[in-house]
Amino acid sequence: MNPTPAAPPSSDPAIAFIGGGNMASAIIGGLVRQGVPPGQIEVVEPWEGARAALHQQYGIVAQALPGPQLERASLVVWAVKPQTFKEAALLARFHTRAAVHLSVAAGIRSGSIARWLGSERIVRAMPNTPALIGKGMTALYARPAVSAAERQAVEQAIASTGELLWVAQEPQLDAVTALSGSGPAYVFFFLEAMAQAGTDMGLPREQALQLAVGTFAGASELARRSDEPPELLRQRVTSKGGTTYAAIESMEQDGVQRQFMRALHAAQQRARELGDEFGD
Numbered sequence: 001m002n003p004t005p006a007a008p009p010s011s012d013p014a015i016a017f018i019g020g021g022n023m024a025s026a027i028i029g030g031l032v033r034q035g036v037p038p039g040q041i042e043v044v045e046p047w048e049g050a051r052a053a054l055h056q057q058y059g060i061v062a063q064a065l066p067g068p069q070l071e072r073a074s075l076v077v078w079a080v081k082p083q084t085f086k087e088a089a090l091l092a093r094f095h096t097r098a099a100v101h102l103s104v105a106a107g108i109r110s111g112s113i114a115r116w117l118g119s120e121r122i123v124r125a126m127p128n129t130p131a132l133i134g135k136g137m138t139a140l141y142a143r144p145a146v147s148a149a150e151r152q153a154v155e156q157a158i159a160s161t162g163e164l165l166w167v168a169q170e171p172q173l174d175a176v177t178a179l180s181g182s183g184p185a186y187v188f189f190f191l192e193a194m195a196q197a198g199t200d201m202g203l204p205r206e207q208a209l210q211l212a213v214g215t216f217a218g219a220s221e222l223a224r225r226s227d228e229p230p231e232l233l234r235q236r237v238t239s240k241g242g243t244t245y246a247a248i249e250s251m252e253q254d255g256v257q258r259q260f261m262r263a264l265h266a267a268q269q270r271a272r273e274l275g276d277e278f279g280d
Helices: 022-034 048-058 068-072 082-095 110-117 129-133 148-159 172-181 183-200 205-225 230-236 243-253 256-278
Strands: 014-018 041-044 073-078 100-103 122-126 136-142 162-166
Touching: 014 022, 014 068, 022 041, 022 048, 022 129, 022 148, 041 048, 041 068, 068 073, 068 082, 073 082, 073 148, 082 110, 082 256, 100 110, 100 148, 110 122, 122 148, 122 172, 129 136, 136 148, 136 172, 148 162, 172 183, 172 256, 183 205, 205 230, 243 256
Parallel strands: 014 041, 014 073, 073 100, 100 122, 136 162
Antiparallel strands: 122 136
């Protein structure tokens, strides 16, 4: 099979992506919606199917291997799996010396990335999958060598996927990973349970799921708009002796809140382990 042709040359600075999967596609989609031309986006993606999808969806000509095309990038986004990061970095590092680097890989610490790339201009991000529809929540950490202008450039790239915030200390990203990075799966887990319970109680599956999803969406928006903490919002809808009270009492007796918090700590611990396992 013939190699994919190179993207048309451009004198404008580019944004490069190492990895072209779901998270890269979410950010790329946001950039395109912001008006960034496809010719200013470089992608390195070894899987042919993902390259074809990027071309079909955005008109981007992705490459299978890193090369001189990366040298015009002012920002390189690392959207690779933790276990392949080091290998990818060592292949691309000679073409990315001028860029600031943004990693969305879970667990891999910025110190390891800095050593692999030979650069201190590293930003780590922990996004989540609602970024695919522009409703993501991303936390960012920048090493001291990253300038204010470079932080702003990173913000502009990430802002197209939803909300963002900066954390002051890198270990806090492990907590972010447990809370919001993995968080959508917790929501889906409870949606599954609510929909199944509704079905068991006699509702059609489609209606049970619609009720569950609508409830999560509405309650989340209410919490977003309210100045009151979640505890008080919960108390306002939990009349003693009522139906909500019966449900909350049942969950408290089963230790649901404690077990759920324990699960988040397990996710945080696994994030730490990823840094130990795949970092240097």
